[in-house]
Amino acid sequence: MRLNEFTAVSAAKALLVPYDRRHVLIYHAWMEDPAIQEATASDRLTLEEEYENQESWRASHDKLTFIICQPLSAGGVGGASVRAGEADAPRMMVGDVNLFLYPYEDEDEDEAPSAVPEFCVGEVDIMVADQQHRGKGLGRAVVQAFLQYISRNLGGIMEEYAEDKDMPSPPKLKLLMAKINQGNTKSITLFKSLGFEQEGEVNYFGEVKLVLRRLDKLATEVPEGYAELVYSRDQNQDKLQ
Structure with missing residues (x-):
């Protein structure tokens, strides 16, 4: 987005x-790990394909992506901006977190789907690639901050999604979900601790579907130190097309 x-x-x-x-070089290195490929249900890509993916994800109106980095130092939070290439240098990168938007399809509805969907659903996923940062509460903190960002910027998210699909008005977000491998008990526990509830049984792919329907819960718990800052790029740095 x-x-x-x-x-x-x-x-x-x-x-x-x-x-x-x-960020692509480090991201590509992460995705060379077969275990991460399996956990994220991702195909192995060439570096060139990874660069193309990055450009596609930025232009996509139904995918919101952030790279997870180590936190700013206490002295680095005072300003209103983050300088690109410093706080997110390769040594600071940890993983990524994403939101995917889809048209809402009610499996219980017998009527033909509307030409202009009134609702959409969002799928949240997170990858902490660096093992030294796992099991320390980072995943929960990241998802909590990401949900807070979604809550505060939901209008803009829906407007961009609608604009891409030529909708006369933005749809409403019906629910958020996460699909997690049944063996990943830590991630399942993480999402449940944030109000997600399991829906149905384990699917054909061995995944558990967790759903958050009470979207008012998104903004109820503001993460410690939460702030939205300007991501500042110098003119001589790579810019998005």
Whole structure:
């Protein structure tokens, strides 16, 4: 999405920055790991394909992506901006967090789907690639900050989604969901702790579907140190097309 092109989200345990070209080399290295490919249900890509993906994700109006970085130091939160290439240098990168938007399809409805969907659904996923940062509460802190960002910017998210699909008005977000491998008990526990509830049984792919329908809960718990900052790029740095 273009919405977060110039926005970073800072919290006590993590910094989220928009996925830029400068991040692709490290991201590609993460995705070379077969275990991460399996956990994220991703195909192995060439580096060139990964660069193309980054450009596609930025232009896509139904995918919101942030790169997870280590948190800003106490002295680095004072300003209103984050300098690209410093706080998100390769050594600071930890993983990514995403929102995917889809048209809402009610499986219980017998009527033909409307030409202009009134609702859409969002799927949230998170990857902490660096093992040294796992099991320390980082994942929960990141998802909590990401949900807070979605809550505060929901209007803009829906407007961009609608604009791409030539909708006369933005749809409403019906629910959020997460699809997690049944063996990933830590991630399941993480999402449940944030109000998501399991819906149905384990699917054919061995995944558990967790759903958050009470979207008013998104903004009820503001993460410690939460702030939306300007993501500042110098003129000589790579810019998005």
